[in-house]
Amino acid sequence: MKTLSDDLYKQFSNFLAVQSGIVLGDNKQYLVKSRLSPLMTQFGIESLSDLVTRAMSVRERDLKMAVVDAMTTNETLWFRDTYPFQLLTDKLFPELGKSGRPIKIWSAASSSGQEPYSIAMTALEQQVKKPGTLPGGVQIVGTDISSTMLNQCKEGVYDSLALARGLSPERKKLFFEPYGDNKMRVVERVRKLTTFRPLNLLESYSLLGKFDIIFCRNVLIYFAPEVKSKILNQFAASLNPGGYLMLGASESLAGLTDRFEMVRCNPGIVYKVK
Helix, strand or coil: CCCCCHHHHHHHHHHHHHHHCECCCCCCHHHHHHHHHHHHHHHCCCCHHHHHHHHCCCCCHHHHHHHHHHHHCCCCCCCCCCHHHHHHHHHHHHHHHCCCCCEEEEEECCCCCHHHHHHHHHHHHHHHHCCCCCCCCEEEEEEECCHHHHHHHHHCEEEHHHHCCCCCHHHHHHHEEECCCCEEEECHHHHCCEEEEECCCCCCCHHHCCEEEEEECCCHHHECHHHHHHHHHHHHHHEEEEEEEEECCCCCCCCCCCCEEEEECCCCEEEEEC
16 A cells, blocks of 8 residues: 555644755655655565654664655756846846855755756856856855755766756756766856755754855745745845845745845845845
């Protein structure tokens, strides 16, 4: 039997919300099944119900981590939605670069690394196209709750399917090198602009230091409103004066925090800390 009873699904949803802040909602049994079925073989567990029950027990730490990992992993694109990277080039890099110090950028929930690496590529392109606008360069930190994703980020190795999503042939040629069987690796000059660290967005961010720009795109949609508010207020506290927050195209701050002002740009929107 590979589906969960309604009661067990409810228990698991609550467990996942406590562990990661992610709210599954009703009728997402199919998602649980598709994400967790591979773990049954890996851990030698015969039913999905057993797997979930054991993951929620105190003793099964490795299984618990693997389950949270599998449920929080999201595929992503290179240069997703295009406009955030155009905003970096046209507005944020020239404005923040005037200080002369490195611009510190946080990619919160960096998934498999496409976002932080896209930011790094944008910075390198900026230094060629508009020399002098980034005198201090950039320092990018990517964080994620998933250790599997962080390992992938650090390696910077992608297969042809991942490389086909949002990456132009020019950028592929410029910023990647062949790496084994039909795979490519992000070149070192891109990788050295980025570091990756484990972080659960429900916990404190103080050890990360302060940032000039935070990217948290298409992540907050998974959280309950009160958790969104907490995260957004923590972001505000993590930004330097005049710092910016970049959200997903369909996300808004309405009713969640008053710590930011909306700045309409052409194209897109960015939020400046008050």
